[in-house]
Amino acid sequence: MKVIIIGSGVIGASAAYHLARQNIDVVMVDKHHKGNATDAGAGIVCPWMSKTNNQDWYQMARMGAKYYPELIAQLKEDGETNTGYKQVGALGVSLHPEEMDKMMQNLESKYEDAPEMGTFKRLSGWEAKELYPPLNADFEAVHVSGGARVDGRLLRDALKRAAQKKGAALIHGEAVLISGGERIKGVKVNGETIFADTVIATGGAWAPALMNPLGLSLKVMPQRGQIVHLRLPETDTSDWPLLVPQKGHYMLAFDDSRVVVGATRENKSGFDYRITAGGVAEVLDEALSVSPDLKYGTVEEIRVGFRPMGPDMAPLLGTVQPYNNLILANGLGASGLTVGPYAGSLAALLAAGQEVNMDLSPYDPMRAIKQMQ
Numbered sequence: 023m024k025v026i027i028i029g030s031g032v033i034g035a036s037a038a039y040h041l042a043r044q045n046i047d048v049v050m051v052d053k054h055h056k057g058n059a060t061d062a063g064a065g066i067v068c069p070w071m072s073k074t075n076n077q078d079w080y081q082m083a084r085m086g087a088k089y090y091p092e093l094i095a096q097l098k099e100d101g102e103t104n105t106g107y108k109q110v111g112a113l114g115v116s117l118h119p120e121e122m123d124k125m126m127q128n129l130e131s132k133y134e135d136a137p138e139m140g141t142f143k144r145l146s147g148w149e150a151k152e153l154y155p156p157l158n159a160d161f162e163a164v165h166v167s168g169g170a171r172v173d174g175r176l177l178r179d180a181l182k183r184a185a186q187k188k189g190a191a192l193i194h195g196e197a198v199l200i201s202g203g204e205r206i207k208g209v210k211v212n213g214e215t216i217f218a219d220t221v222i223a224t225g226g227a228w229a230p231a232l233m234n235p236l237g238l239s240l241k242v243m244p245q246r247g248q249i250v251h252l253r254l255p256e257t258d259t260s261d262w263p264l265l266v267p268q269k270g271h272y273m274l275a276f277d278d279s280r281v282v283v284g285a286t287r288e289n290k291s292g293f294d295y296r297i298t299a300g301g302v303a304e305v306l307d308e309a310l311s312v313s314p315d316l317k318y319g320t321v322e323e324i325r326v327g328f329r330p331m332g333p334d335m336a337p338l339l340g341t342v343q344p345y346n347n348l349i350l351a352n353g354l355g356a357s358g359l360t361v362g363p364y365a366g367s368l369a370a371l372l373a374a375g376q377e378v379n380m381d382l383s384p385y386d387p388m389r390a391i392k393q394m395q
Protein backbone atom coordinates (compact mmCIF):
# COMPACT_ATOMS: atom_id res chain seq x y z
CA MET A 23 0.00 0.00 0.00
CA LYS A 24 1.23 3.49 -0.83
CA VAL A 25 0.04 6.74 0.79
CA ILE A 26 0.91 10.27 -0.29
CA ILE A 27 0.62 12.99 2.35
CA ILE A 28 0.32 16.54 1.09
CA GLY A 29 1.74 18.96 3.62
CA SER A 30 4.02 18.11 6.48
CA GLY A 31 2.99 20.52 9.16
CA VAL A 32 2.27 18.95 12.51
CA ILE A 33 -0.69 16.87 11.31
CA GLY A 34 0.89 15.63 8.09
CA ALA A 35 4.16 14.78 9.83
CA SER A 36 2.28 12.83 12.48
CA ALA A 37 0.26 10.91 9.87
CA ALA A 38 3.48 10.07 8.01
CA TYR A 39 5.18 8.86 11.17
CA HIS A 40 2.27 6.64 12.18
CA LEU A 41 2.02 5.09 8.71
CA ALA A 42 5.77 4.58 8.39
CA ARG A 43 5.80 2.83 11.79
CA GLN A 44 3.51 0.26 10.20
CA ASN A 45 5.91 -0.19 7.28
CA ILE A 46 3.44 1.41 4.88
CA ASP A 47 4.99 3.10 1.86
CA VAL A 48 4.72 6.87 2.50
CA VAL A 49 5.59 9.91 0.42
CA MET A 50 5.37 13.34 2.06
CA VAL A 51 5.11 16.29 -0.32
CA ASP A 52 5.62 19.65 1.32
CA LYS A 53 5.98 23.15 -0.08
CA HIS A 54 6.80 24.59 3.37
CA HIS A 55 4.88 27.79 2.67
CA LYS A 56 6.11 30.89 4.42
CA GLY A 57 3.79 31.50 7.39
CA ASN A 58 2.89 27.83 7.90
CA ALA A 59 1.18 27.55 11.27
CA THR A 60 3.43 24.90 12.80
CA ASP A 61 6.48 27.14 12.40
CA ALA A 62 4.77 29.97 14.30
CA GLY A 63 2.62 28.10 16.83
CA ALA A 64 3.20 28.93 20.48
CA GLY A 65 2.95 25.42 21.91
CA ILE A 66 0.37 25.44 24.69
CA VAL A 67 -1.09 22.01 25.38
CA CYS A 68 -3.75 22.51 28.04
CA PRO A 69 -7.31 22.06 26.75
CA TRP A 70 -9.01 21.58 30.13
CA MET A 71 -9.05 25.28 31.04
CA SER A 72 -11.03 26.17 27.95
CA LYS A 73 -14.48 27.65 28.58
CA THR A 74 -15.90 26.57 25.23
CA ASN A 75 -19.12 24.54 25.03
CA ASN A 76 -17.97 22.89 21.81
CA GLN A 77 -17.79 19.28 22.98
CA ASP A 78 -16.54 17.98 19.63
CA TRP A 79 -13.54 20.26 19.82
CA TYR A 80 -12.98 19.48 23.49
CA GLN A 81 -13.04 15.69 23.02
CA MET A 82 -10.45 15.83 20.24
CA ALA A 83 -8.28 18.34 22.16
CA ARG A 84 -8.54 16.26 25.36
CA MET A 85 -7.42 13.16 23.46
CA GLY A 86 -4.64 15.19 21.85
CA ALA A 87 -3.23 16.28 25.21
CA LYS A 88 -3.61 12.78 26.64
CA TYR A 89 -1.77 11.24 23.68
CA TYR A 90 1.40 13.36 24.04
CA PRO A 91 3.28 11.34 26.69
CA GLU A 92 2.73 8.14 24.67
CA LEU A 93 3.89 9.80 21.45
CA ILE A 94 6.97 11.32 23.08
CA ALA A 95 7.88 7.89 24.47
CA GLN A 96 7.44 6.32 21.00
CA LEU A 97 9.63 8.98 19.44
CA LYS A 98 12.27 8.37 22.10
CA GLU A 99 12.26 4.67 21.17
CA ASP A 100 12.86 5.81 17.59
CA GLY A 101 15.81 7.93 18.64
CA GLU A 102 14.07 11.32 18.63
CA THR A 103 14.25 13.22 21.92
CA ASN A 104 14.44 16.85 20.80
CA THR A 105 10.75 17.83 20.72
CA GLY A 106 10.55 20.70 23.20
CA TYR A 107 7.71 18.87 24.97
CA LYS A 108 7.56 19.23 28.75
CA GLN A 109 4.81 19.03 31.32
CA VAL A 110 5.52 22.24 33.19
CA GLY A 111 2.00 22.85 34.54
CA ALA A 112 -0.27 25.76 33.70
CA LEU A 113 -1.46 28.81 35.59
CA GLY A 114 -4.88 30.21 34.76
CA VAL A 115 -4.84 33.81 36.04
CA SER A 116 -7.36 36.57 36.55
CA LEU A 117 -7.80 39.74 38.59
CA HIS A 118 -11.30 38.52 39.51
CA PRO A 119 -11.46 35.78 42.16
CA GLU A 120 -14.92 34.66 40.96
CA GLU A 121 -13.38 33.76 37.58
CA MET A 122 -10.90 31.50 39.32
CA ASP A 123 -13.77 29.91 41.30
CA LYS A 124 -15.49 29.18 37.99
CA MET A 125 -12.29 27.72 36.60
CA MET A 126 -12.03 25.38 39.58
CA GLN A 127 -15.63 24.25 38.96
CA ASN A 128 -14.90 23.78 35.25
CA LEU A 129 -11.85 21.63 36.04
CA GLU A 130 -13.73 19.61 38.68
CA SER A 131 -16.49 18.82 36.18
CA LYS A 132 -13.92 17.60 33.61
CA TYR A 133 -11.61 15.69 35.92
CA GLU A 134 -13.36 12.32 35.88
CA ASP A 135 -13.05 12.02 32.09
CA ALA A 136 -9.61 13.63 31.97
CA PRO A 137 -7.52 12.63 35.00
CA GLU A 138 -4.44 13.31 32.83
CA MET A 139 -4.92 17.00 33.72
CA GLY A 140 -3.25 16.06 37.01
CA THR A 141 -3.84 18.02 40.19
CA PHE A 142 -5.42 21.45 40.26
CA LYS A 143 -5.51 24.02 43.01
CA ARG A 144 -6.09 27.70 43.78
CA LEU A 145 -3.01 29.84 44.37
CA SER A 146 -2.59 33.40 45.58
CA GLY A 147 -0.78 35.85 43.30
CA TRP A 148 2.38 35.52 45.40
CA GLU A 149 2.28 31.73 45.30
CA ALA A 150 1.80 31.86 41.54
CA LYS A 151 4.67 34.35 41.23
CA GLU A 152 7.00 31.85 42.86
CA LEU A 153 6.34 29.55 39.92
CA TYR A 154 6.22 32.27 37.24
CA PRO A 155 8.40 35.16 38.51
CA PRO A 156 7.39 37.96 36.06
CA LEU A 157 3.70 37.75 37.11
CA ASN A 158 1.87 40.76 38.53
CA ALA A 159 1.06 39.46 42.03
CA ASP A 160 -2.36 41.18 42.01
CA PHE A 161 -3.57 38.25 39.89
CA GLU A 162 -5.28 35.22 41.41
CA ALA A 163 -4.39 31.84 39.96
CA VAL A 164 -5.38 28.24 39.43
CA HIS A 165 -2.56 25.75 38.86
CA VAL A 166 -3.08 22.62 36.73
CA SER A 167 -0.15 20.21 36.91
CA GLY A 168 -0.77 18.41 33.57
CA GLY A 169 -0.39 21.51 31.37
CA ALA A 170 2.44 21.11 28.87
CA ARG A 171 4.32 23.03 26.22
CA VAL A 172 5.81 21.85 22.98
CA ASP A 173 8.01 23.43 20.32
CA GLY A 174 6.00 22.87 17.12
CA ARG A 175 9.02 23.09 14.84
CA LEU A 176 11.07 20.62 16.85
CA LEU A 177 8.19 18.17 17.20
CA ARG A 178 7.27 18.31 13.51
CA ASP A 179 10.90 17.82 12.47
CA ALA A 180 11.31 14.92 14.91
CA LEU A 181 8.19 13.25 13.46
CA LYS A 182 9.45 13.75 9.90
CA ARG A 183 12.92 12.43 10.69
CA ALA A 184 11.47 9.41 12.47
CA ALA A 185 9.17 8.74 9.50
CA GLN A 186 12.11 9.02 7.10
CA LYS A 187 14.21 6.65 9.20
CA LYS A 188 11.40 4.14 8.73
CA GLY A 189 11.47 4.58 4.98
CA ALA A 190 9.15 7.53 4.25
CA ALA A 191 10.20 9.79 1.37
CA LEU A 192 10.05 13.59 1.52
CA ILE A 193 9.68 15.71 -1.61
CA HIS A 194 9.94 19.48 -1.51
CA GLY A 195 7.39 21.01 -3.86
CA GLU A 196 3.77 21.92 -4.45
CA ALA A 197 1.45 18.97 -5.04
CA VAL A 198 -1.55 19.02 -7.37
CA LEU A 199 -4.14 16.26 -7.03
CA ILE A 200 -4.83 14.03 -10.01
CA SER A 201 -8.31 12.55 -10.10
CA GLY A 202 -9.87 9.87 -12.27
CA GLY A 203 -13.55 9.07 -11.83
CA GLU A 204 -14.27 8.79 -8.13
CA ARG A 205 -10.70 8.11 -7.12
CA ILE A 206 -7.60 10.17 -6.64
CA LYS A 207 -4.86 8.62 -8.72
CA GLY A 208 -2.02 10.50 -7.10
CA VAL A 209 -0.31 13.86 -7.32
CA LYS A 210 1.78 15.88 -9.70
CA VAL A 211 4.80 17.55 -8.13
CA ASN A 212 7.85 19.20 -9.73
CA GLY A 213 6.65 17.91 -13.12
CA GLU A 214 6.56 14.31 -11.91
CA THR A 215 3.46 12.15 -11.41
CA ILE A 216 3.32 9.94 -8.32
CA PHE A 217 0.58 7.35 -7.97
CA ALA A 218 -0.85 6.15 -4.66
CA ASP A 219 -3.64 4.06 -3.19
CA THR A 220 -4.65 6.83 -0.78
CA VAL A 221 -3.88 10.53 -0.40
CA ILE A 222 -4.05 12.46 2.87
CA ALA A 223 -4.49 16.16 2.13
CA THR A 224 -3.42 18.40 5.01
CA GLY A 225 -2.13 21.66 3.61
CA GLY A 226 -3.18 23.95 6.49
CA ALA A 227 -4.57 27.31 5.39
CA TRP A 228 -3.49 26.60 1.79
CA ALA A 229 -5.74 23.54 1.40
CA PRO A 230 -8.57 25.32 -0.48
CA ALA A 231 -6.22 25.80 -3.46
CA LEU A 232 -5.63 22.05 -3.42
CA MET A 233 -9.35 21.26 -3.59
CA ASN A 234 -10.36 23.81 -6.21
CA PRO A 235 -9.10 21.83 -9.25
CA LEU A 236 -11.45 19.02 -8.15
CA GLY A 237 -14.36 21.47 -8.43
CA LEU A 238 -14.63 21.58 -4.64
CA SER A 239 -14.70 24.66 -2.48
CA LEU A 240 -13.23 24.18 1.01
CA LYS A 241 -14.22 26.57 3.77
CA VAL A 242 -10.87 27.00 5.49
CA MET A 243 -9.58 30.51 6.04
CA PRO A 244 -6.16 31.77 7.15
CA GLN A 245 -6.19 33.59 10.48
CA ARG A 246 -3.01 35.55 11.05
CA GLY A 247 -1.19 35.26 14.34
CA GLN A 248 1.69 37.54 15.29
CA ILE A 249 3.71 36.18 18.18
CA VAL A 250 6.69 37.65 20.04
CA HIS A 251 9.70 35.75 21.41
CA LEU A 252 11.48 37.46 24.30
CA ARG A 253 14.87 36.52 25.71
CA LEU A 254 15.54 36.90 29.44
CA PRO A 255 19.33 36.52 29.65
CA GLU A 256 20.70 34.46 32.53
CA THR A 257 17.23 33.43 33.64
CA ASP A 258 16.36 29.77 34.00
CA THR A 259 12.91 29.60 32.42
CA SER A 260 12.93 25.86 31.78
CA ASP A 261 10.36 24.98 34.44
CA TRP A 262 8.12 28.02 34.24
CA PRO A 263 4.47 27.04 33.83
CA LEU A 264 2.27 28.19 30.98
CA LEU A 265 0.37 31.36 31.77
CA VAL A 266 -3.22 31.44 30.56
CA PRO A 267 -4.94 34.72 31.47
CA GLN A 268 -8.73 34.64 31.42
CA LYS A 269 -8.62 37.78 29.34
CA GLY A 270 -5.88 38.41 26.82
CA HIS A 271 -2.91 36.54 25.48
CA TYR A 272 -1.03 33.53 26.81
CA MET A 273 2.65 33.17 27.65
CA LEU A 274 4.95 30.20 27.82
CA ALA A 275 8.63 29.63 28.41
CA PHE A 276 11.19 27.32 26.86
CA ASP A 277 14.53 25.96 28.09
CA ASP A 278 16.71 28.62 26.43
CA SER A 279 15.70 31.63 28.59
CA ARG A 280 12.94 32.33 26.07
CA VAL A 281 9.39 33.48 26.79
CA VAL A 282 6.83 33.42 24.01
CA VAL A 283 3.90 35.83 24.22
CA GLY A 284 0.93 36.18 21.97
CA ALA A 285 -0.70 35.90 19.74
CA THR A 286 -2.97 38.11 17.67
CA ARG A 287 -6.01 36.49 16.06
CA GLU A 288 -6.58 38.40 12.85
CA ASN A 289 -9.49 37.14 10.78
CA LYS A 290 -9.80 38.25 7.17
CA SER A 291 -6.01 38.70 7.13
CA GLY A 292 -5.60 36.69 3.96
CA PHE A 293 -1.98 35.65 3.47
CA ASP A 294 -0.60 39.00 4.58
CA TYR A 295 2.82 38.25 6.03
CA ARG A 296 3.52 41.70 7.42
CA ILE A 297 4.44 42.25 11.03
CA THR A 298 2.34 45.23 12.03
CA ALA A 299 2.93 47.89 14.69
CA GLY A 300 -0.63 47.35 15.92
CA GLY A 301 -0.17 43.59 16.21
CA VAL A 302 3.10 43.82 18.12
CA ALA A 303 1.75 46.60 20.38
CA GLU A 304 -1.32 44.49 21.21
CA VAL A 305 0.77 41.45 22.13
CA LEU A 306 3.32 43.38 24.22
CA ASP A 307 0.70 45.56 25.98
CA GLU A 308 -1.25 42.52 27.08
CA ALA A 309 1.85 40.58 28.10
CA LEU A 310 3.28 43.43 30.17
CA SER A 311 -0.02 44.12 31.92
CA VAL A 312 -0.05 40.55 33.25
CA SER A 313 3.73 40.06 33.56
CA PRO A 314 5.32 43.49 34.07
CA ASP A 315 8.81 42.12 34.65
CA LEU A 316 8.94 40.88 31.08
CA LYS A 317 9.83 44.49 30.22
CA TYR A 318 13.45 43.53 30.92
CA GLY A 319 13.37 40.94 28.16
CA THR A 320 14.86 41.60 24.74
CA VAL A 321 12.73 41.12 21.63
CA GLU A 322 14.41 38.16 19.98
CA GLU A 323 12.04 37.35 17.16
CA ILE A 324 8.52 38.03 15.91
CA ARG A 325 6.81 35.23 14.00
CA VAL A 326 3.79 35.35 11.75
CA GLY A 327 1.68 32.28 11.03
CA PHE A 328 -1.67 31.47 9.48
CA ARG A 329 -3.99 29.25 11.48
CA PRO A 330 -6.20 27.05 9.29
CA MET A 331 -9.70 27.99 10.46
CA GLY A 332 -12.59 25.72 9.48
CA PRO A 333 -16.28 26.61 9.76
CA ASP A 334 -16.32 25.78 13.49
CA MET A 335 -13.76 24.87 16.17
CA ALA A 336 -13.77 21.11 15.53
CA PRO A 337 -11.14 19.65 13.20
CA LEU A 338 -12.00 18.44 9.70
CA LEU A 339 -11.05 14.78 9.47
CA GLY A 340 -12.43 12.18 7.10
CA THR A 341 -13.05 11.25 3.49
CA VAL A 342 -13.73 13.86 0.82
CA GLN A 343 -16.73 12.64 -1.17
CA PRO A 344 -17.00 11.42 -3.85
CA TYR A 345 -13.32 10.40 -3.65
CA ASN A 346 -13.21 7.49 -1.26
CA ASN A 347 -9.40 7.43 -1.19
CA LEU A 348 -8.91 11.13 -0.36
CA ILE A 349 -8.70 12.01 3.32
CA LEU A 350 -8.75 15.59 4.51
CA ALA A 351 -7.00 16.46 7.79
CA ASN A 352 -7.38 20.16 8.46
CA GLY A 353 -9.21 22.91 10.39
CA LEU A 354 -6.96 22.67 13.43
CA GLY A 355 -7.35 26.39 14.04
CA ALA A 356 -5.83 27.75 17.25
CA SER A 357 -5.23 24.36 18.87
CA GLY A 358 -3.42 22.35 16.22
CA LEU A 359 -0.28 21.73 18.25
CA THR A 360 -2.52 20.13 20.89
CA VAL A 361 -4.71 18.21 18.47
CA GLY A 362 -2.43 17.63 15.46
CA PRO A 363 -0.29 14.69 16.60
CA TYR A 364 -3.34 12.68 17.71
CA ALA A 365 -5.50 13.69 14.73
CA GLY A 366 -2.58 12.73 12.46
CA SER A 367 -2.54 9.28 14.05
CA LEU A 368 -6.27 8.96 13.28
CA ALA A 369 -5.72 10.09 9.68
CA ALA A 370 -3.10 7.33 9.41
CA LEU A 371 -5.59 4.73 10.63
CA LEU A 372 -8.18 5.96 8.10
CA ALA A 373 -5.62 5.82 5.28
CA ALA A 374 -4.58 2.30 6.23
CA GLY A 375 -8.23 1.21 6.38
CA GLN A 376 -7.90 0.34 10.06
CA GLU A 377 -10.42 0.68 12.85
CA VAL A 378 -10.68 4.04 14.62
CA ASN A 379 -11.85 3.82 18.23
CA MET A 380 -13.57 7.18 18.17
CA ASP A 381 -16.76 8.42 16.54
CA LEU A 382 -15.44 10.65 13.76
CA SER A 383 -18.84 11.74 12.45
CA PRO A 384 -18.66 15.17 14.18
CA TYR A 385 -15.44 15.82 12.26
CA ASP A 386 -16.80 14.94 8.81
CA PRO A 387 -15.01 17.35 6.45
CA MET A 388 -18.00 17.47 4.11
CA ARG A 389 -19.55 20.13 6.39
CA ALA A 390 -16.88 22.48 5.03
CA ILE A 391 -16.95 21.36 1.39
CA LYS A 392 -19.28 22.43 -1.40
CA GLN A 393 -19.37 21.57 -5.07
CA MET A 394 -18.27 24.66 -7.02
CA GLN A 395 -20.88 26.06 -9.42
Ligand SMILES: Cc1cc2nc3c(=O)[nH]c(=O)nc-3n(C[C@H](O)[C@H](O)[C@H](O)COP(=O)(O)OP(=O)(O)OC[C@H]3O[C@@H](n4cnc5c(N)ncnc54)[C@H](O)[C@@H]3O)c2cc1C
Nearest residue numbers: 029031053054055059060063064066197226247358359360
Ligand atom coordinates in the same frame (compact mmCIF):
# COMPACT_ATOMS: atom_id res chain seq x y z
C1 LIG B 1 0.67 32.36 16.25
C2 LIG B 1 0.12 30.99 16.47
C3 LIG B 1 0.07 30.47 17.76
C4 LIG B 1 -0.45 29.17 17.99
N1 LIG B 1 -0.42 28.66 19.25
C5 LIG B 1 -0.87 27.40 19.48
C6 LIG B 1 -0.81 26.84 20.78
O1 LIG B 1 -0.31 27.46 21.71
N2 LIG B 1 -1.32 25.59 20.97
C7 LIG B 1 -1.87 24.87 19.95
O2 LIG B 1 -2.33 23.74 20.19
N3 LIG B 1 -1.91 25.37 18.69
C8 LIG B 1 -1.44 26.62 18.43
N4 LIG B 1 -1.50 27.16 17.18
C9 LIG B 1 -2.17 26.40 16.11
C10 LIG B 1 -1.27 25.41 15.40
O3 LIG B 1 0.00 25.96 15.18
C11 LIG B 1 -1.90 25.03 14.04
O4 LIG B 1 -3.25 24.67 14.19
C12 LIG B 1 -1.17 23.84 13.42
O5 LIG B 1 0.21 24.07 13.39
C13 LIG B 1 -1.72 23.56 12.01
O6 LIG B 1 -0.94 22.52 11.46
P1 LIG B 1 -1.18 22.03 9.97
O7 LIG B 1 -0.24 20.91 9.76
O8 LIG B 1 -2.65 21.80 9.74
O9 LIG B 1 -0.82 23.29 9.05
P2 LIG B 1 0.59 23.99 8.74
O10 LIG B 1 1.52 23.90 9.88
O11 LIG B 1 0.27 25.35 8.20
O12 LIG B 1 1.21 23.08 7.60
C14 LIG B 1 0.62 22.97 6.33
C15 LIG B 1 1.70 22.51 5.38
O13 LIG B 1 1.10 22.13 4.14
C16 LIG B 1 1.93 22.61 3.08
N5 LIG B 1 1.14 22.69 1.85
C17 LIG B 1 -0.01 23.35 1.61
N6 LIG B 1 -0.45 23.13 0.36
C18 LIG B 1 0.45 22.30 -0.23
C19 LIG B 1 0.57 21.72 -1.51
N7 LIG B 1 -0.34 21.91 -2.46
N8 LIG B 1 1.65 20.94 -1.76
C20 LIG B 1 2.59 20.72 -0.82
N9 LIG B 1 2.54 21.26 0.43
C21 LIG B 1 1.49 22.03 0.72
C22 LIG B 1 2.42 23.96 3.60
O14 LIG B 1 3.54 24.39 2.89
C23 LIG B 1 2.71 23.61 5.06
O15 LIG B 1 4.03 23.14 5.23
C24 LIG B 1 -0.96 28.43 16.91
C25 LIG B 1 -0.90 28.95 15.61
C26 LIG B 1 -0.36 30.21 15.39
C27 LIG B 1 -0.28 30.74 13.99
